[in-house]
Amino acid sequence: MHTIRVWDLPTRVFHWLLAASVIGLIVTGSVGGNWMNWHLRLGYAVLALLLFRLVWGFIGGHWSRFARFIYAPSSLAAYLRGRGRLEHQVGHTPLGALSVFALLLILLVQVGTGLISDDEISFFGPLVRFVSGETVSLATGYHKDIGKLIIIVLLALHVLAIAYYKWVKKQGLVRSMVIGDKQVPVAVPNARDTAGSRLLALVVLGLCAAAVTWLVSLGNAF
Template sequence: MTDTSVAALQATASTAAPTRVWDLPTRLFHWALAVAVLGLIGTGLNGIMEWHFRLGYTVLALLLFRLLWGFVGGRWSRFAAFIYAPGSIVNYLRGRAHPDHLIGHTPLGALSVFAVLAILAFQVATGLMADDEISASGPLTRFVSGAVVSFATGWHKAQGKWIVIVLVSLHVLAVLFYVLVRRHRLVRPMVSGDKLVARTNGEVAESRDDAASRGLALVLFALCAGVAYWVASLRI
């Protein structure tokens, strides 16, 4: 999307008001995942395997939670809010963005989110089945064939690791570009939950972020953490 198209959309707004875009569970998930992934990279590169496993189980719980929250979470956290048709993505790239593209995830941002979630899920899955035959063995290695263990180990230690590092680096660079060059406020809304949204077509739907919603998120995460704990208990 070009700066001109963004400016044009914003210029048509009669008012711009704070709008709850990111609910608290989504924000906590985002920052917890960022810390956990950075920890995974650091512990993996330095061979601190016990903490590497613990952080891996943490990421597993977080990804399971995000999968569920993508269906029952706040308006802009639901997958339905940022699954875009090919035509919508093309229009966005041509500078004909829909006003909703400036509220939640943009089409390109949505593709990035799905890519990161997918590669992290695959990296966690291969880690659970990996075995370096020295000091670290995933809890699921005894349930799969030797060929699967061999593939999972090779992927997790080589291609998967570097893909995650590249994706994390690209994500950080993209955020810096939008914040420093295009002057978009990306970080603050993910901290406060609110974003200044141009009211181009009347009221803008806000994400639900009340006590009941947060309570539901807590229950869901507890269930996901329980699943991750059960998986960890399979390790021998």
């Protein structure tokens, strides 16, 4: 067995911040009232995190890059038959990769519709004024009902998958996402996780946060 660094620190911090923020969004959106102020703030935070992950998917650590977990249909089929290559079980597996891309896409759509949603009471997204009333109505309906349900289902499936790997396949996915290291039966590259790469991640996150701030201020300026 080989102990390698699979998840760099920026990827791990992103993962746990996103998980906490999404749970917070579900709770604050369900409670409503004054908690909607926090719902908006958490929505902006999630958008900044998603933008960061999109960038980090190209310049991040070895196993965090999209190129490392974009699999051919044949690789997915082999994995489902239990004949997948050992290196495909180091980072995101072929099945896990589908879950990651689905969650990123659904969250982007959810945040995007939130920016143009209006509850017709006291809260509305900062970009409402840039789209038609019909678009606002469609976005609001999706954001409050369909999108929220899809996210809850995906989160439940994610938790079930973690439990399956823990109790059936005897693989602790949570531990590796906490400490970054994982024991694997094949010699593979370590993820880059240096002080320089962490500083780069901080700069990227700052730029993403600045972009979201500008986007929100653009809507509030009119």
